[in-house]
Amino acid sequence: MYGEYLKEPIGSIYFFIMFATLSSAILMFRYAVTLRRFLKSFMKISQKVSDGELHSRIQTSASGELGQLARNFNYMMETMENTIEEVEYKHLQLTSVLKSISHGILVIDIDGNIILINDEARKMIKSSCPGEEEGKNIKQIINEMQILTGIKKYIGTRGSNSNDLYLEDETVYKLKIDPVYLQNSKNAIIGSIINIEDITEIIKLENMRKDFVANVSHELKTPLTSINGFVETLIMNENIEVDKRNRFLAIIQKEADRLKRLIEDILLLSSIESKSSIIAEKIRVFDVFKEVYEMVSYITIDKQIDILYNFENEDIFIEGNSDYLKQLFLNLVDNAIKYTAPEGTVEINQYTTNDNVVIEVIDNGVGIPKEDISKIFQRFYRVDKARSRAVGGTGLGLAITKHIVNSLKGTIRVESELNKGSKFIVVLPKKIS
Template sequence: MEQLTTIIFFIVLVSVIVAILSIRYTVRLRRYLEEFIYVSKKISNKEFQSRLNLSVQGELGELAKNFNEMIEIMDSTISEVEYSHLQMTSILKSISHGILAIDIDGNIMLINEEAKRMLKCDCDKPIEGTNASILINEEKLLKEIVSFKGSKKNKRKEIRINDDLVYKISLDPIYLQNINNIIIGSIINIQDITEKVRLENMRSDFVANVSHELKTPLTSISGFIETLKLNENIDQYTRNRFLDIIESESNRLKRLIDDILLLSFIENKDNVLVDSVCIYEVFMEVYDMTSYIAKSKNIKLTYEFSDKSIRVFSNRDYIKQVFLNLIDNAIKYTPENKDVHINVGIKQNSIVISVKDEGVGIPEEDIDRIFERFYRVDKARSRDVGGTGLGLAITKHIIKYLGGSINVKSELEKGSEFIVTIPQKNFL
């Protein structure tokens, strides 16, 4: 009996010890699980700096160690992805062209701000992941993008949106990495080439106009020389008249070439010599040069300076050319017995030069074009008065070099006023 009691006591004791150990282990395990849950929640909230802080051995300790290492790898990987995304976003933002990538179904994968502007995207809606046909409001570009979807061929095209806007669109397929026959989408590059097209058209027009302007006097000179060579018995009066025409056409060619060279020199402004230039002194040189022409037409040429000491930091010949072109034009296109007035003053920290005449005036539809090379409102009259068609183009380039502006007020048969504004940064 005593032996049975001992056995029972031993069994109860072992059971109690096992129960205590089990309870203790369960409590510890629960605490560890709570720690796991707490840290995992922080990780799910992107708090990747969180770590399991458990002092435990065995398999549970190995699990805690592996969990912490997994967090570190996730943190490092996500940081790399975020940095790569930041780089890509910065690159896209810095590109001056519009960049758009769409998947095989036409959904937008990425797009930069310039592309949003060019494509007139509805930015109130989510961009990435939305179908391009829903977001893009520029119909001509959308038509090209949709038609290219899924194509394996590259495509280049110039699209004229309107009279003032030309885009060059490049469409290229996007292939799955290392697999050349699986297309996952398209990349679209949109470039605004309006200015380039405008300059190409100007260059083409310039070459055509120069050829025409040179051909006319050269044909005249050649014809009269041929006539003189073939007719030795021409009377002295006729011979001298022909020679006068040859001389006049030669002078016209010289003026034209001089103006072309001057315009080229102004446009290539890398080696321009600048100095302190007194506006009044330069004006008086031009006044002395043009006053006799005004007197020959009985035109009253007057001027007014609010400050004769005004100086600018510029090329002296540039300032002289501005005065010469504007005053010479005013005299040429003003009838006899009329007035031309020049006013120079300072207004709102800018030098303002006004040349006002009582001439034939300029039609309203021509005012925006008179600064184009070789553009003439009245071609026949311009040639009669000796114009090359480059004077106002030269003037505009000089004013642009000075950072200023030139405006025109005109009314037919009542006269014109050219107003030049030179900003304060050129003052001395």
């Protein structure tokens, strides 16, 4: 009786233990399944992240520690994605700024390895591997030796350094190197920023300015010295003969006229170069030429020169400044007359080709030596200085003509042979009505 009574609670205990064990096994199995599913999901998401899909997130209904882990992971990925987007945006901004800079920009570390470079710098240094410079040393990349030497000279130095580099092809670069310091430190240099600026045109313009000032000074000094000398002679000799006095006064007047022409040409050249007060208008080319023709006709009669013209179409128009076009015709026709011997011929032709107006001024005069043809449009350049001054030239006529043609968006060239004559060919865009 007692044994039966004892067996009953023992059986209950066994049943409870078995039930608890089975429940634990079931819970552990479910947890294992949930954990396995979570790990598979985690591995899948981590693979996507490794492949660059930073927007991927763990989707799970798990609670407790797994749920907390999933939330922490998703928050971490969101923060990382935002940070990377911000970095990429700033990199894009920096790249855009570098591309828009007209100078060559190069950033290197203290060992000369390239950190940043823009397209302009790639061209200037003649990069040996365009687009793949970052991380490589400047010695491997820079093929312009003067630039390489200039950079190596100042790597790691304190303060800014600059130098003008004159290359063999007559290009001039200004090389400026500034040190890059470690943040919040004025002693630890970690690299350099290199600015390469093409100053070829600036140097050319500066040289032209210096030459222009020197030439103007010389051209003004000569007639002024002559005028001053004759005036002093007249003042000091009150009883000078009338014929001699008149001859001196004629020379003074001639030199004064030369000064006036020179100053007028300088002012005109300055006005054209500065493009001030230019009013574009529709111009009938033949009308402007006829004005010039009438102005020079008395000279051709006096010199017994035939001036012929042939206009393919007298109703051709261009757009520009009529005074400039008049000056262009006057300079070319007047030059042709001046340098053509008596009983010679000057011919003006006009025709159209495509959308352009072509004007030719042809003479059978003294011509231009082959070696001087490329220089005749320079200011104050004279093929024969004595002859130019004798015929009243200032040395600026063809320079003015060249600038006028440029202002009319055209081109000018010359064909000439010594002692046989010259042909000036002007091409201007036709006004399309």
